[in-house]
Amino acid sequence: MAPSLDSYFQQVDTLSESFIERLRKAVAIPSVSADEERRPDVVKMGEFLASELKTLGAEVHLRPLGKQPHKEHLELPPVVLARYGSDKNKRTILVYGHYDVQPALKEDGWATEPFTLTVDDKGRMYGRGATDDKGPVLGWLNAIEAHQKAGIDFPVNLLMCFEGMEEYGSEGLDDLIHAEAKNFFADADAVCISDNYWLGTEKPCLTYGLRGCNYYSIEISGPGQDLHSGVFGGTAHEPMTDLVRVMGSLVDPQGKILIEGLDALVAPLTDEEKSLYGDIAFTMDNLYESLGSQTGLFPDKERTLMGRWRFPSLSLHGIEGAFSAPGAKTVIPAKVTGKFSIRIVPNMEIDDVNKLVEAHVNKAFAALGSKNTCKFIVQHCGKWWVASPKHWNFTAAAKAVERVWKVKPDLTREGGSIPVTLTFEQATGKNVLLLPMGSSTDAAHSINEKLDRRNYIEGIKLLGAYLHYVAEEPMNAAA
Ligand code: BES
Ligand code: MN
Ligand code: MN
Numbered sequence: 394m395a396p397s398l399d400s401y402f403q404q405v406d407t408l409s410e411s412f413i414e415r416l417r418k419a420v421a422i423p424s425v426s427a428d429e430e431r432r433p434d435v436v437k438m439g440e441f442l443a444s445e446l447k448t449l450g451a452e453v454h455l456r457p458l459g460k461q462p463h464k465e466h467l468e469l470p471p472v473v474l475a476r477y478g479s480d481k482n483k484r485t486i487l488v489y490g491h492y493d494v495q496p497a498l499k500e501d502g503w504a505t506e507p508f509t510l511t512v513d514d515k516g517r518m519y520g521r522g523a524t525d526d527k528g529p530v531l532g533w534l535n536a537i538e539a540h541q542k543a544g545i546d547f548p549v550n551l552l553m554c555f556e557g558m559e560e561y562g563s564e565g566l567d568d569l570i571h572a573e574a575k576n577f578f579a580d581a582d583a584v585c586i587s588d589n590y591w592l593g594t595e596k597p598c599l600t601y602g603l604r605g606c607n608y609y610s611i612e613i614s615g616p617g618q619d620l621h622s623g624v625f626g627g628t629a630h631e632p633m634t635d636l637v638r639v640m641g642s643l644v645d646p647q648g649k650i651l652i653e654g655l656d657a658l659v660a661p662l663t664d665e666e667k668s669l670y671g672d673i674a675f676t677m678d679n680l681y682e683s684l685g686s687q688t689g690l691f692p693d694k695e696r697t698l699m700g701r702w703r704f705p706s707l708s709l710h711g712i713e714g715a716f717s718a719p720g721a722k723t724v725i726p727a728k729v730t731g732k733f734s735i736r737i738v739p740n741m742e743i744d745d746v747n748k749l750v751e752a753h754v755n756k757a758f759a760a761l762g763s764k765n766t767c768k769f770i771v772q773h774c775g776k777w778w779v780a781s782p783k784h785w786n787f788t789a790a791a792k793a794v795e796r797v798w799k800v801k802p803d804l805t806r807e808g809g810s811i812p813v814t815l816t817f818e819q820a821t822g823k824n825v826l827l828l829p830m831g832s833s834t835d836a837a838h839s840i841n842e843k844l845d846r847r848n849y850i851e852g853i854k855l856l857g858a859y860l861h862y863v864a865e866e867p868m869n870a871a872a
Contacts, residue, residue: 397545398796398861402854404543405535409850412535413518415445416849417510419492419527420520426470426493426561435470435557438492442473442530442555449537451477451553454577458558458565469565470557474577477537478550484863485550487581489817490530490588491559494522495838502840516846523844524831529587529852530555532830536857548864552581556813559588562608562773563812570813574820583786583863584817584825587856589807591832593679597794597855599787600827602702602806603814604736605777607746610713611639611754614728615765622723630763632729633715639767640731642757644707648690648700650735652707652753658746659705660739666703670695673803683833701808706736732772736808743774775812784824789862796862797855828859 405412424438425431443453458469470493497507503519505511510520522528533553540547558564570578589600613632620629644650675694681687691697700706713730716722737746751769758767782804794802807827818825830852836842 397543398858400543401539401545401857401861402797404539405850405853405857408535408539408542409846412531412850412853413510413512413846415531415535416518416520416523416528416844419531420510420522421508423497423508424470424493424522424557425496426558427496429464429467432467432470435493439471439473439555439557442492442534443475445534446473446475446477446553449477449534449541451475451537451551456569458569461564472557472566472569473553473555474573475553475555476550476577477553478547479580480550483549484582484866485552485580486860486863487552487554487578487584487817487821487823488533489554489556489584489586489813490533491526491556492530493557493560494525494527495560497521497840497842504841507840507842512846517843518846518849519841519843521842523842524590524835524848525837525842526559526588528844528849529830532587532849532853532856535853536860539853539857548861550580551860552578554578559811559813562775564773566813567816570816570820578821581821581823583784583823584821585786585790585828585859586811586814586817586825587828587830587852588811589809589827589829590835590837591829592673592675592803592805594682594832594834596674596800596803597798598803598805598829599782599790599794600805600807600829601782601787602779603777603810603827604702604705604738604808605741605743605775606734606736606810606812607743607750607774608734608772609732609750609754610770610772611636611731611733612728612768612770613639613731613758613765614768615763616725616727619727620725622725625725629725630765631725632765633712633726635758635761635763635765635767636712636729636731638761639754639757640709640712640733643709643733643753648706650705650707652749654749655705655741655746658741658749660703662699662703667695669804670698673698673805679833683836702806703738705738705741706808707733708736709733736810738777739779741777743776747771747774773812775810776815777810778815778818778825779806780818780825784826785866786824786826786863789866790826790828790859792862793855793858796858797851828856830855
C-alpha cells in the first residue's frame with residue numbers, strides 16, 4: 394500500500410499546474426444559484442463537470458430536477474451523478490459536493506475579478522467558489538486522474554453526486570437522494586463530503602456535526618407606492634419603521650435570541666461534551682484572524698466554539714426594498730422585506746422552531762399598533778446533523794490526514810449547514826464524514842474568497858489517501 398500512495402502523491406505534484414488550470418476553468422463559470430440570470434451558467438458548470446468526468450472514463454448522468462419551487466419559470470440545474478469503477482471486491486464511497494457558488498461582484502470590494510482565478514506570490518488562489526466548493530469537488534476528479542497517470546489501481550468504486558443549488562437550500566435534492574438510495578447509491582458503504590474548512594490555518598480536522606438553517610422573511614407593506622417623506626412623513630404608518638422594530642426584537646446585541654420558548658428546545662450541555670472543547674486546536678487569535686477584527690462575543694475559546702457549534706444563533710441578513718444606494722434619498726419605501734435566519738442545533742425540530750418564530754413575529758408586529766400589513770414567510774429549512782466519529786470511515790480519514798499532513802486531526806463540529814448531510818445519512822443508512830480541504834481564512838461567501846495552493850494540492854493527496862485507507866479498513870468493521 395505505502396509505495397502506491399507515494400507514487401500517487403508524486404503524480405499529484407507533477408500534475409499540480411494542470412489541476413490549478415482545471416480550477417481556473419471552473420471558477421471562470423459564474424454558477425451563482427441565487428441569481429436568475431446566471432442560471433445558464435449554473436447549468437454550464439454542471440455540464441463542464443460531466444464532460445470532465447466522461448473524459449476520465451466515468452459513467453455520467455445529468456439528472457434534471459424540474460422547475461424551481463415558487464419560481465415556475467425557472468428550471469433547476471441538473472444533478473451530476475457519476476460512477477467510477479464497479480468492482481464487486483472493492484468498497485464503494487459516495488461523495489457529495491456542490492458546483493454552485495455565492496454571488497460575487499467586483500464592486501463588493503474584491504481586490505481581483507471574482508470569476509478569474511488569481512494566484513498571488515504566496516500561493517493564495519483567489520476566486521469565487523475556489524474553496525466553496527469547486528476546489529474540493531475538482532479534488533475528486535483530480536484524484537482519479539492522478540491514479541490513472543500514475544498507473545495505480547483506483548482503490549474503491551466512487552459514486553459522485555454534485556448539485557447546483559446548495560447555496561439556495563438544495564432545492565429538489567432530498568427527493569432525488571431518497572429515490573436513488575436503493576438505486577444509484579445502493580452500493581455505497583459510506584459517504585464523504587468535502588465542503589467545510591479547518592478551524593485554523595495549520596491543523597486539519599474531521600467534522601462530525603453541522604448546524605441546520607431555517608431562513609425567514611418578514612414582508613411589511615402599506616402605501617400603494619414609494620412616497621416622498623416631505624409630503625407623507627408624519628401622516629402615514631411607515632413599513633420600514635415597523636420592520637426595523639420587529640427585526641430588532643428577534644435578537645439582542647450580545648447574540649441572545651429573544652424568541653420565547655426557543656431555549657427550551659436546545660439540548661442541555663453535558664459534562665462529557667464540555668470536556669471536548671478544551672483539546673481543540675483553536676485560539677481567539679484564529680477567530681480574530683478569520684473575522685478580520687477583534688469583535689468577538691465571548692472572551693474565551695470554549696464559549697466561542699460552543700456559540701458556533703452547539704447553540705443556535707440568529708442573524709439579520711438584509712432588507713429588500715429599502716433604500717441602500719449612496720446619497721440621501723428622501724423616500725418612504727412602500728414595501729420592505731426583512732431577511733433573517735436561525736442556525737438550529739440538537740434537539741430543535743424545524744416545525745417547532747417555525748411555530749415559535751411565527752408567533753414571535755406576529756406578536757411583535759401586533760404590539761406596534763400599525764395599520765400596515767405584515768406577512769411572515771418561511772423560505773427554506775435545513776436540519777442539523779451530528780454523527781458518530783467512531784466509524785471506519787473516520788478512522789480511514791484520520792490515517793490519511795496523518796499521512797499527508799503529519800498530524801492527528803481534530804474532531805470538530807461546524808456552525809454552517811449542508812442541508813443534505815442528514816438526508817444522505819438517513820436515506821443510505823451509512824456513515825457520513827466531512828473531510829475539509831480549505832482553511833479558516835478562505836473567506837467562503839465573503840469578498841476575496843480563496844483556496845491556498847497548498848491546501849488544494851495536499852487536499853487532493855488527502856482525498857486519494859483517504860480512499861486508499863478506506864480500502865484497507867477491515868470489511869467486517871462496524872458498519
Ligand atoms: N460549505 C458551506 C457549509 C459550511 C459553512 C460548512 C461553514 C462549514 C462551515 C455551504 O456551502 C453553505 O454555505 N451552506 C449554506 C446552506 C444554507 C443555504 C442552507 C449555509 O451554511 O449558509
Ligand atoms: Mn459549500
Ligand atoms: Mn457556501
